[in-house]
Amino acid sequence: MVGMETPPPLLSDEQLRSAAVEAEAAARAAHQRRLGLLAEAQRRGLDLAAYRLLLRADRAEFTRWLTQVRLFLPALSPSGQPLPPAHPVTAAALPELSEAHLAQLARALPRLPEGAEDILVTAARSTEPRALRLLADRIHAEQDAAEPGPEPEAEAPDVLHLRDLPGGRLELWGEPTAESGARLTAALDPLARPGAEDTRSRAERQGQALADLIDLRGEALPTRAGQRPHLSVTLDYQTLRTGTGTARLDGGGHLTAAQARRLACDAVVIPAVLGGRSEVLDLGRARRTVSLAQRRALHARDRGCAFPGCGRPARWCDAHHVRHWADGGPTDLDNLVLLCRRHHSEVHHHRWRIRLTGGAAVFIPPRHIDPAQLPRQNLLHRRALELAG
Structure with a gap:
């Protein structure tokens, strides 16, 4: 174990890594201790507003801690009987999870189906909080797709606004549908990729790509990984046949089954059955x-x-x-x-x-x-x- 008092410049590379791991473990233990003390303050009926001021904690931060206490720590019933944590898998993993991981779990778990907690805690052990949030959002989207509501009578249309600016420039902004947005992204992507010494921002590259796209036709479009601009839509046959569920886009987004069915009416369908069609x-x-x-x-x-x-x-x-x-x-x-x-x-x-x-x-x-x-x-x-x- 590396002494915490050793100045970082005096540590070897291996000692520096070990010290960083020790510091993070200490921070997680301190947060677990913080939650335990807050839970005891609640049980004793202390003035939580005064308790927050004592800690000099922001109101939003303190509210997150209270939520974590409610979800991940044992509680007492009105009769004084001990109650298990609402989310026992997370409770058992508290020493391994950072405050930021717990914040993402507290945000996600109340709205997710049974079984999601095991998946998210497993992910939290090996990835950063942002990735945990993305995973929770994906599970939530799949949950919504599994219990679809009625199809809207009319889908909101594509919207594009144009406004002339001084000097002849044109301002444009809009909101394409998921289907149109996917088509536009597929067309712009090969044109907007950065070069070896490209100093342009992403917005500049996409702006130039749009200008290039206006001038291009059909076979003039560049390839990416050997393919002309195209959409890859992955869905199972049952979704395509029944129109219930979601289809996954190559970029990670989703289309409704109805949108995927419309694309399949006017598209070269590439089966995602590995090894099929003599490929x-x-x-x-x-x-x-x-x-x-x-x-x-x-x-x-x-x-x-x-x-x-x-x-x-x-x-x-x-x-x-x-x-x-x-x-x-x-x-x-x-x-x-x-x-x-x-x-x-x-x-x-x-x-x-x-x-x-x-x-x-x-x-x-x-x-x-x-x-x-x-x-x-x-x-x-x-x-x-x-x-x-």
């Missing part, structure tokens, strides 16, 4: 780069960057050989995984190990990141696997 998906050692059919299959399988906690969509990802090509690894689906550029570099430089289990990637961190090397999985794009054993 050669396993190329072995015949070539290093993935084929168009393989990339489509990877998009349908991984749905985005497979690295734990990453929400980047599939169209921003590279196909990574789990066993490197230079080491004899084949260009086959069971040796390929989608990774965004950032996490592709992370895997190569820090020697993360990857295994594919049930068609999903499981990542084993290096010891300097996790001495226990517990397996991690991206839960933002698909449900968690049983990783034990």
Whole structure:
């Protein structure tokens, strides 16, 4: 154990990492202690407004703590009998979770179905609070889709406003439907990608892409990963047939089943059944780069960057050989995984190990990141696997 009094400049790299882990563990223990003291103050009937002023806590912050006490700590019944925590899985994991993780769990759990707590707590052990929020929002969207309400009589139309500005410039803003927005994004994306030394902001790149798009027609559009601009929509056959449920877009968004059915009426439908329609998906050692059919299959399988906690969509990802090509690894689906550029570099430089289990990637961190090397999985794009054993 590294002494907390040791100045950071005097620590070695390994000692610095150990000290950071110790400091974070201490902060989590302190927050758990804070909640326990607040719970006792409530039980004694103390003036909580005065208690908050004593701690010099913001009202919103103090309210978050009270919510966490109510959800994650044991309570007493009016007759004085002990009651278990409302969310026992989170309660058992309190020493492992930061205050920010608990805030996201408190926000999400009351509106999610039974079973979601296990998934979210598992995710919280290996990812940051923002990724936890994205996962909770995805589960909530799937819950809504499972119990759909009546279809609205008329969908809100596409809206675009134009206004002339001095000097001949034009201001435009609007609100396209999910379907139109997906089509526009698919067309702009290959035109807006940054170059090697591109200093433009994202807004500038998208503005230039829109100007380029106005001048382009059909085959003049550039390719991305070997494909012309297109929409990848993933849904099961039952959803397509019945019109009930949701379809997933390549960028991580969703369309209603009705919108997906409309797209299917005027589209080249690419089946996401791996290996179907005579597409050669396993190329072995015949070539290093993935084929168009393989990339489509990877998009349908991984749905985005497979690295734990990453929400980047599939169209921003590279196909990574789990066993490197230079080491004899084949260009086959069971040796390929989608990774965004950032996490592709992370895997190569820090020697993360990857295994594919049930068609999903499981990542084993290096010891300097996790001495226990517990397996991690991206839960933002698909449900968690049983990783034990």
